[in-house]
Amino acid sequence: MERKRADLIADAIEELIFDGTFEDGDRLDEVQLAERFSVSRTPIREALQRLILSGLVEQIPRRGVFVRQPGPVELIEMFEVMAELEAICGRLAASRISDKALADLRAINDRCRTATEAQDADGNYHQNDIFHATLYAQTGNAFLEQECLRLQRRLRPFRRLQLRWRGRMAQSVAEHDAILAAIESGDGAQAGNLLRQHVTVQGEKFHRLMSSLKPAAE
Amino acid sequence: MERKRADLIADAIEELIFDGTFEDGDRLDEVQLAERFSVSRTPIREALQRLILSGLVEQIPRRGVFVRQPGPVELIEMFEVMAELEAICGRLAASRISDKALADLRAINDRCRTATEAQDADGNYHQNDIFHATLYAQTGNAFLEQECLRLQRRLRPFRRLQLRWRGRMAQSVAEHDAILAAIESGDGAQAGNLLRQHVTVQGEKFHRLMSSLKPAAE
DNA sequence: AAATCCATTCTTGTATACAAAAAATTTGAC
DNA sequence: GTCAAATTTTTTGTATACAAGAATGGATTT
Numbered sequence: 406m407e408r409k410r411a412d413l414i415a416d417a418i419e420e421l422i423f424d425g426t427f428e429d430g431d432r433l434d435e436v437q438l439a440e441r442f443s444v445s446r447t448p449i450r451e452a453l454q455r456l457i458l459s460g461l462v463e464q465i466p467r468r469g470v471f472v473r474q475p476g477p478v479e480l481i482e483m484f485e486v487m488a489e490l491e492a493i494c495g496r497l498a499a500s501r502i503s504d505k506a507l508a509d510l511r512a513i514n515d516r517c518r519t520a521t522e523a524q525d526a527d528g529n530y531h532q533n534d535i536f537h538a539t540l541y542a543q544t545g546n547a548f549l550e551q552e553c554l555r556l557q558r559r560l561r562p563f564r565r566l567q568l569r570w571r572g573r574m575a576q577s578v579a580e581h582d583a584i585l586a587a588i589e590s591g592d593g594a595q596a597g598n599l600l601r602q603h604v605t606v607q608g609e610k611f612h613r614l615m616s617s618l619k620p621a622a623e
Numbered sequence: 624m625e626r627k628r629a630d631l632i633a634d635a636i637e638e639l640i641f642d643g644t645f646e647d648g649d650r651l652d653e654v655q656l657a658e659r660f661s662v663s664r665t666p667i668r669e670a671l672q673r674l675i676l677s678g679l680v681e682q683i684p685r686r687g688v689f690v691r692q693p694g695p696v697e698l699i700e701m702f703e704v705m706a707e708l709e710a711i712c713g714r715l716a717a718s719r720i721s722d723k724a725l726a727d728l729r730a731i732n733d734r735c736r737t738a739t740e741a742q743d744a745d746g747n748y749h750q751n752d753i754f755h756a757t758l759y760a761q762t763g764n765a766f767l768e769q770e771c772l773r774l775q776r777r778l779r780p781f782r783r784l785q786l787r788w789r790g791r792m793a794q795s796v797a798e799h800d801a802i803l804a805a806i807e808s809g810d811g812a813q814a815g816n817l818l819r820q821h822v823t824v825q826g827e828k829f830h831r832l833m834s835s836l837k838p839a840a841e
Numbered sequence: 842a843a844a845t846c847c848a849t850t851c852t853t854g855t856a857t858a859c860a861a862a863a864a865a866t867t868t869g870a871c
Numbered sequence: 872g873t874c875a876a877a878t879t880t881t882t883t884g885t886a887t888a889c890a891a892g893a894a895t896g897g898a899t900t901t
C-alpha cells in the first residue's frame with residue numbers, strides 16, 4: 406500500500422500548520438507551496454483536498470484555502486467526542502481484551518511511568534498515544550479503531566499542550582492504572598467512566614488549554 | 624455554501640454506486656466518468672478524492688480506484704459505532720434539549736407514524752432520518768452532530784433495506800416514543816440505552832437480511 | 842477629498858498535453 | 872503448442888496552458 410507524493414505533501418503541510426509556520430487564517434498559496442515542494446500545482450491541490458476533508462483547512466470557492474484552527478468552543482466539543490469515544494472503547498475492551506494485550510498495556514504504561522520519572526515529556530506523550538491506540542485495537546472493532554485514531558491524530562497538537570501542566574503526567578499514569586484495573590476486573594462501565602474523565606477537558610485543564618490558545622487566536 | 628462542480632460529481636458518483644450502476648469491485652474509469660459528465664479528468668479526480676477519503680471507494684496506487692462496499696464484518700462494526708454514537712446523543716440531549724425541540728421531535732415521530740399507517744416506506748424512512756438528525760442537533764455539540772450525520776449518511780443505503788422487515792416500521796415508531804419519554808423525564812442513561820438498542824436492532828436485522836440474500840447474490 | 846467605476850492583475854478552476862508505470866498482446870523460442 | 876520475453880497499449884500521475892472570477896489600484900467624477 407504505497408502512498409503517493411500528494412500524501413507526503415499533505416503530511417508535510419499539516420506539519421507546517423502544527424509547527425506554526427502557517428497560522429490560523431493564513432491562505433495556503435498553491436504556487437508558493439508548489440515552489441516549496443518543487444512540484445506543479447496539481448499534486449499540491451490534491452494534498453489540499455485531503456486537508457480540507459480532514460477539516461484542518463477551509464476552502465472558500467474561488468478564493469483559496471485557509472488555515473482553520475478550531476476555536477475554543479469547537480475544541481471543547483472535539484474533546485467531548487473523544488472522551489465519549491474512549492469511554493466506548495474502554496467499555497468494549499473490558500469484555501473483549503486478551504490477556505496478552507492487557508499485559509502489553511501494562512508494559513506501555515510502565516514506560517509512561519519511566520518517562521514521567523525522567524521528566525521526559527516527549528517520551529510520556531509518545532507512550533501515552535501508544536497506550537490509547539492499543540486500547541482502541543482491543544475493542545475488536547476495526548472501524549471504531551480507525552475513527553478513534555483519526556480524532557486522536559486531529560487533537561494531537563492540543564493534547565500535547567496539556568502535559569505542561571505540573572503534575573499532569575504523573576496523574577495521567579495513575580489514571581491509566583485505574584483504567585487497567587477496571588478493565589482487568591471486567592468492569593466495562595467503570596473503565597468507560599474512568600476513560601471519559603481521563604480525556605474530558607475540565608477545570609484546571611480547561612483554563613490551561615484556553616490560555617494556551619490565546620496567542621494562536623491573534 | 625455549495626462548492627463546485629467536483630462536489631456535485633462526487634454526489635452523483637456516490638448515487639451511481641448506491642443505485643447499483645457500479646458494483647463492488649468495479650473500477651471507476653476516469654475517462655469514462657469524464658465523458659459521462661462532460662468534463663475533463665481533473666474534476667473527476669477531485670471528486671474521486673472525496674470518495675476515497677469518505678471510504679466509499681479504495682485507491683490502489685497506479686492501478687485506479689475501485690468500489691469498496693463494506694463486507695458483513697465491517698458493516699456490523701459500523702452499526703455498532705452508530706449505535707454507540709446515538710447513545711451518546713441521547714444521553715447528552717436528555718440534559719440539553721429545549722422544550723421546543725422536544726415538541727419538534729414528537730411532531731416528526733407523528734409523521735413517522737402517519738407514514739407507517741399508510742404503508743409509506745419511503746416516507747417513514749425519510750422522517751426517520753430527520754428524527755435522528757434533529758436529535759443529533761440537540762446534543763449542543765456541533766462537532767458530534769457532524770460526525771453522526773457523516774456516519775448516518777454512509778449507512779443510509781443499508782438502513783433502508785431493514786424496513787422491509789414486516790412490522791419493523793411500527794416497532795421503530797414505538798421505540799422512538801420510548802426514547803422521547805426517557806428524554807423528557809431527563810433520564811439520559813435510559814435514553815442512551817434505548818437508542819443503542821434501537822440502532823443495534825437495525826444492524827442485526829440488516830445482517831440477517833443480507834445473509835439470507837447471500838445465496839442469491841452468488 | 843471621497844467614492845465609484847473600470848481596467849489590470851492575481852488566483853483559482855478546468856482542460857489538455859506529456860511522462861511513467863502497469864496491463865495486455867504479440868512474437869519468438871523451445 | 873506453450874511459456875516467456877518484449878513491445879504495444881492503456882491508464883494513472885504530473886506538468887502546463889488556458890479560462891473565469893475575485894481583488895486591487897488608479898483614474899475620473901461628484
